[in-house]
Amino acid sequence: MKKIAIQGVKGCFHHAAVSKYFEGCNYKLMECSSFREVAISVSESNVDIGVMAIENSIAGTILTNYSLLSEYNLKIVGEVYMPIQHHLMAYPYPGQNIKDIKEIYSHPMAILQCELFIDTHPYIKISEYSDTAAAAKYISICRKKGLAAIASENAAKEYGLEIISKNIQTITSNFTRFFIIKNCYKQKNDYFNKASLIFKILHTTGSLSQILSLISSIGINMTKIQSIPIIQRPWEYSFYVDIIFNNMKDYEKMKKRIQKIPCLHQLSIMGEYQNGRITS
Known part of the structure; x- marks a missing residue:
């Protein structure tokens, strides 16, 4: 197990x-x-x-x-x-509705994702909690009227809460x-078509552009580019890149050619795995 x-x-x-x-x-x-x-x-x-x-x-x-x-x-x-579908839930007191709620608990990320709903109820106090389901569990333990949590439908079922308002996230999708x-010492995947890479490059003009242009020229699709601050080196960054490929030879070619670019200081492979996004 x-x-x-x-x-x-x-x-x-x-x-x-x-x-x-x-x-x-x-x-x-x-x-x-x-x-x-x-x-x-x-x-x-x-x-x-x-x-x-x-x-x-x-x-x-x-x-x-x-x-x-x-x-x-x-x-x-x-x-x-x-x-991610967020719901407002509370202990199942008969007749309790949104007008009875005085305080909402949830994780800061969930609160951010439900800003429009929260803004339409300015009289409700918003309190941050360590986790959405933990907030639901807390409400269940308190059994207090007027308290609510923003969490998933599974959390409501897990902790015996009643959903007062469904799908309150600002954006449906x-x-x-x-x-x-x-x-890192565990055995890696036998099959993969996606990789997550980190580049550390010299701070010279056009250095990032050289790296990205090479990847693109081989026909590999970049699905994410993210700068990441280097700890204890203010204003210096590593660059995280997700790539998807259909041909393993293209991926191996990219790794070999990219090592020859003078501006590349270090290339780290964070992971090689199967693309988890289902596209229509």
Whole structure:
């Protein structure tokens, strides 16, 4: 049975990502209070796998999680994209509705994704919580009228709460991308068509352009480019790039040719895995 570390508690979106990616598999969840705890658990082999959110289609990239992957030398071995639907839920008091709610608890990211709904109820106090499902669990324990949480439908079922308002996220098409991570010494995937790379380049004019132009010229598709601050070196950055390819020979050609570019200081491969995004 696989042991999988997630940030949050049962009913959270990380739990949903695990359920989707590992459907049909036996696993045991390890609930972690922070992303750093997830990274440490994976790096020290206390668990087999970690699942970590990396970006949201509304709120953007979680830069600190890139730093954790590098700091603990972890590898990306898979990804999963999850639709995120936020609901307002409370303890099931008869007749309780949105007008009765005085305070809402949720994770800062969920609060950000529901700004329009929150702005239409300015009389409600907003309190940040460590995790959406943990906020739902807290409301369930309190059993207090007037308190509510923003979380998933699974969280409402897990903790016996009633959904007062459904789908309150500002943008209907809301997705979060999750990385599946392992200790770097574990065996890598046999088949992959996507890779996550980090470039450290010399700070010269056109250096980044040279790297990106080479990748493009080989016919490899870049799906994400993200600058990442280098810790303790203010205003200097590494560049994170996701690439997708259909031909493994093109990928190997790119790696060989890119090493010959004078401005490249260091190339690190964060992960090689299968593209998790289903496109129509």
